[in-house]
Amino acid sequence: MKVLTRDSVRQVLSLDNCILAMEESFRTSVTSSADAQMLHAHAEDGEFHIKVGVSRDRDPMIAVKINGSFSNNATLGLPTIQGSIYLADSTTGQPLAIIDSGLLTRMRTASTTAVATKYLSDPESTILAVCGTGVQAHESAVAIAAVRKLREIRVWGRDSQRAKQLAELLRTELDVTVVSCDVLRGATYNADIIVTATSSRKPFVSQDDVSPSTFIAAIGADSPDKQELDARLVAQSVVIADIEQQSATVGEVHHAISAGLMRASSIFGTLGQVITGDRSIASTIQRTIIFDSTGTAMQDLAAARLVFAGAAARGLGIDIDLSS
Secondary structure, rough: OOOOOOHEEEHHHHHHHHHHHHHHHHHHHHOOOOEEEEEEEEEEEEEEEEEEEEEEOOEEEEEEEEEEEHHHHHHHOOOEEEEEOOOOOOOOOOOEEEEHHHHHHHHHHHHHHHHHHHHHOOOOOOEEEEEEEOOOHHHHHHHHHHOOOOOEEEEEOOHHHHHHHHHHHHHOOOOOHHHHHHHHHHHOOOOOOOEEEEOOOOOOOOHHHHHOEEEEEEOOOOOOOOOOHHHHHHOEEEEEEEEHHHHHHHHHHHHHEEEEEHHHOOOEEEEEEEEOOOOOOOHHOOOOEEEEEOOOHHHHHHHHHHHHHHHHHHOOOOOOOOOO
């Protein structure tokens, strides 16, 4: 079995190959024999996400990811999210790898956001609003810029100084005008694309903050107590889920259902169904479209498989034998 550190992941996993892997993962999720499960375990000042993804088709594997999410870690000089992925052959149970999941999770999430933007936003979109100032907000902005020809990025965060720092970083990396906004609506209104990448437990984006026909990639609500969007905004929009069941139990849809504003059956479809053409958003183009991104185990499996194959080709990783 290989142990693959974050440095090994960094050498193998690029934005380009990760976007392709995520798109293919959602495409095949519609027809392939796969299973994805999710569990949350609460801890003092944080929580653990346990996600299991099993593929029974080509190159059958199972990926089990355990991530700890602790929002106060910054004060300790630690990452907010830490964890690992256990990868095994799903036909024999043979362990294949243990992979650091920090960078992998950030990249697969940002790459999925890029895929959702590619299929759910107006191709002529040029203005992006980024709500959030952390690493995931940064990764998401860079990924979206890879699939849309942006002319302006607006950054907003509760900490205005951190918003300015992220704006400056994006200016150095992307050939686009980047501004920081002190007021949320100054960033989001009239934006073509909005990405919310926070750990908020209270909604901060309402209907009044969003123009018609905007695409919103909501990626922060990955547990039942997290929420970024007002439930009324969600209920009145066209909602595309990564996994419908997860959106209904831990995503933005979960809060709209709890408020009695919509049902799980009101979800328009999944990203995989839009990619394959099983669902068409053509008739919804004048309405706000929300991608309720809760994070799926199949994304983790696709990224872990990519890292494992790339590391093997390059001779990366540390060999260990747990049975010895």
